[in-house]
Amino acid sequence: MVEFPEMIDIPLAKAIDAGMEWLLTHLDGFFDAIGFVILQVVNAFEAVFLFLPWFILIPLVGLAGWKLVGKWKSGIVFMLLLILIGSFGYWELAMRTLALVIASVFFSLLMGIPLGIQMARSDRTQSILQPILDAMQTMPSFVYLIPALMFFGMGKVPAMFATIIYAVPPVIRLTNVGIRTVDREAVEASQAFGATPRQVLFDVQLPLAKPSIMVGVNQTTMMALAMVVMGSMIGAKGLGMEVLIAISRIEVGQGFEAGLSIVILAIIIDRITHSFSEKK
Amino acid sequence: MAERNIRNQPSEDLPVRKDEPQVLIKDLWKVFGRDPKRVLKSDLREKSKEEIQKKTGCILGMKNINLSIKKGQFYILMGLSGSGKSTLIRNIIRLVNPTAGSVIINGQNVTKMSGEQLLQFRRKTFGMVFQHYGLLPHLTVLDNAAYGLKVRDVPKGERYAKAMRTLETVGLKGWEDYYPGSLSGGMQQRVGLARALANDPEILLMDEPFSGLDPLIRRQMQDELVELQEKLQKTIIFVTHDLHEALKLGDRIAIMRNGEVVQEGTPEEIVTQPADEYVQEFVQDASPAKVLTAGSIMEPAKVLLYAWEGPKTALTLLLSNKRKAAFVVDKNHKLLGVAKDESLAKLLDKGEYIEKIPQSSIRTVPTVSENTILEDMFSIITHNPYPVPVVNDDGRLMGVVTTDQIFESITPAEGDENG
Structure with a gap:
């Protein structure tokens, strides 16, 4: 094997470490503020899901399954699956995980949809964002668990931060694609009547791009759920932590129960959010 | 400013008068691609679409358009x-x-x-x-x-x-x-x-x-x-x-x-x-039958009878022009119909003195307007032996169109046969 010449040495790692150092010393207050906002939101969601008793939430999900997915059978299946989670003894942890997922999705959409719109409006923004999004999706997620930990300490906040970074690309991409593929004549018609860019966006582009945006929401939600499990490694309570504990104790059965509960949440969330993208 | x-x-x-152009397009150019203005500044502007595309990669959308559209x-x-x-x-x-040029609508420069x-x-x-x-x-x-x-x-x-x-x-x-x-x-x-x-x-x-x-x-x-x-x-x-x-x-x-x-x-x-x-x-x-109008191919009527003329005068006129029938107009040149030599002769046979051509001897005929396209006249000429009279809105006789004229004008001109 021919060795790569040692004299070519770009010290990226050192630079990034130095950058992190700088950020931590100079922007500490900024990260504290962000962390505070994230924490408030996730706590609010958690409060709601922990407050709702199981005998109200299960029928609500059943109803959503029936009305949104369109088949009463789906509603029944959803209810049975949730009862299964309860029977494993994971109801509370499942609710914490759910709150974490929904709060992460909330922030992802808050950032992702406006960014997607901006990306659709300008080719330059698109060419800048495209590689960043690729990196966010392909970078092994552990890589940003560590800086998240450094910025926000242990707990829910860094887990959510990492989750948002991991889960936001699909909704940005699909908002962008959805708006760019809206019928050109519908946009032109709106413009021809003297619509402002804002009117074009809200009257034509967003409604017509809605199915595509909803696919993005669906994918973002699924990725958030996958990441929340990883997030338990840095201290987010929930089903993921249970999996982690089971693995460390080599308790296969318990690990399987916790894992199955995550799968059940995933299936229900997927079917319900997917139904939005199919409806007109 | x-x-x-x-x-x-x-x-x-700036009210637009009826005869003024409402939309005026002046020297309008559109070149798609990078830095399109350079195409207009150089001598490339005289070149064809293909040449411009080959040399610069720009696509010529519109080249020096000048149009004027009335209200x-x-x-x-x-x-x-x-x-x-x-x-x-x-x-x-x-x-x-x-890329260049202007569009002026109602006197306002839209560009x-x-x-x-x-x-x-x-x-x-x-x-x-x-x-x-x-x-x-x-x-x-x-x-x-x-x-x-x-x-x-x-x-x-x-x-x-x-x-x-x-x-x-x-x-x-x-x-x-x-x-x-x-x-x-x-x-x-x-x-x-x-x-x-x-x-x-x-x-x-x-x-x-x-x-x-x-x-x-x-x-x-x-x-x-x-x-x-x-x-x-x-x-x-x-x-x-x-x-x-x-x-x-x-x-x-x-x-x-x-x-x-x-x-x-x-x-x-x-x-x-x-x-x-x-x-x-x-x-x-x-x-051409869909485009050409009666007004564009009509000719003045060669023989005209006037309603105040007597049958004898009318008949003489027809005979001297070797015609069997002619259109009759009143003093405002309004078309009344067609009078045939037979019916005029019949009147004279009775031997009475008649001052003017009576209404009963005038047959009404289908008419067309100047804007009628030739295609719409086909059904008239197949049912009607006379040339088709062209009248204006007031019924005045403007000219006549014969069957020969119609067929002549819809037959492609010579030299077309090769192409």
């Missing part, structure tokens, strides 16, 4: 795909911005307008109809028709009242609560037309509005548009690639090729005097 303000005064201050005119932009006709209509409303001015100008001046309708699938037919008014912040009640009226005009009453997706193509385009008319625009822009419809529906929509235009008298700029449509609808036609206007004129001029081989090819299968 000051100059710009003067130029862009509201149109109320109330039905103006056709015709050409094959890629000829620049759709680009041109989009430049007029600045859905596409020209110089700022964003807000342009929005206001579009709102009050234009209605536009698209090839694939451009409707909003998530809104009902009524909301679609009212969309242009919604953009202008017209209150809901007034908006719907106006939209209902235009929906009625286009024959869609009763469909207002449906969604466009459940309508046929022809009906969707009616919604598009209603939407464009709801604003009561001065200028209607139509980009191949009927190209996506099947032939029967297309013809029907064309007929209805002609009828509607008779009532509304809008300025219509209409893009098509269909020559028959152009000839049927247009007051004037501009034929485009590779971004240039190769000929501009009335349908008759285009068909009878094609400017070059391209236009010639375009029009060769166009029947």
Whole structure:
């Protein structure tokens, strides 16, 4: 094997470490503020899901399954699956995980949809964002668990931060694609009547791009759920932590129960959010 | 800045007289690609579309277009795909911005307008109809028709009242609560037309509005548009690639090729005097019978009888001209009908003195107006042995058209046989 010449040495790692150092010393207050906002939101969601008793939430999900997915059978299946989670003894942890997922999705959409719109409006923004999004999706997620930990300490906040970074690309991409593929004549018609860019966006582009945006929401939600499990490694309570504990104790059965509960949440969330993208 | 303000005064201050052009297009260029201005600055501007593309990678959309469109005119932009006709209509409303040149509408330079001015100008001046309708699938037919008014912040009640009226005009009453997706193509385009008319625009822009419809529906929509235009008298700029449509609808036609206007004129001029081989090819299968009018080929009547003349005088006149019959007019030159030598002779046989040709000896005949196209005269000449009289609105005899003249003018000129 021919060795790569040692004299070519770009010290990226050192630079990034130095950058992190700088950020931590100079922007500490900024990260504290962000962390505070994230924490408030996730706590609010958690409060709601922990407050709702199981005998109200299960029928609500059943109803959503029936009305949104369109088949009463789906509603029944959803209810049975949730009862299964309860029977494993994971109801509370499942609710914490759910709150974490929904709060992460909330922030992802808050950032992702406006960014997607901006990306659709300008080719330059698109060419800048495209590689960043690729990196966010392909970078092994552990890589940003560590800086998240450094910025926000242990707990829910860094887990959510990492989750948002991991889960936001699909909704940005699909908002962008959805708006760019809206019928050109519908946009032109709106413009021809003297619509402002804002009117074009809200009257034509967003409604017509809605199915595509909803696919993005669906994918973002699924990725958030996958990441929340990883997030338990840095201290987010929930089903993921249970999996982690089971693995460390080599308790296969318990690990399987916790894992199955995550799968059940995933299936229900997927079917319900997917139904939005199919409806007109 | 000051100059710009003067130029862009509201149109109320600059009323357009009927004979003045409402839309004036001056030296308009569009080049797509990187740094398009460099093409115009260099000597490349004289080169063809292919050469410009080869040398610079830029695509020439429109080359030095100059057109003048009068108020109330039905103006056709015709050409094959890629000829620049759709680009041109989009430049007029600045859905596409020209590279150079100007579009002046009602005396205002549209190309110089700022964003807000342009929005206001579009709102009050234009209605536009698209090839694939451009409707909003998530809104009902009524909301679609009212969309242009919604953009202008017209209150809901007034908006719907106006939209209902235009929906009625286009024959869609009763469909207002449906969604466009459940309508046929022809009906969707009616919604598009209603939407464009709801604003009561001065200028209607139509980009191949009927190209996506099947032939029967297309013809029907064309007929209805002609009828509607008779009532509304809008300025219509209409893009098509269909020559028959152009000839049927247009007051004037501009034929485009590779971004240039190769000929501009009335349908008759285009068909009878094609400017070059391209236009010639375009029009060769166009029947002159659909274009030429009675007024354009009529000749003065050679023999005329006057109602106050006696039968004897009339008969003498016919005999000396070796005619069997002639048209009779009154002292205002109004056509009364045709008198035959037999019936005149019969009157004289009775031996009575008759002062003037009696009504009973005059037979009425079918007449046409100067605007009647030759095709519509075929049924008259097959049932009628006389030349066809051409009369104006007051019934005055303007000229006559003989069967020979009709066939002569619809037969292709010599030299065409090779081409």
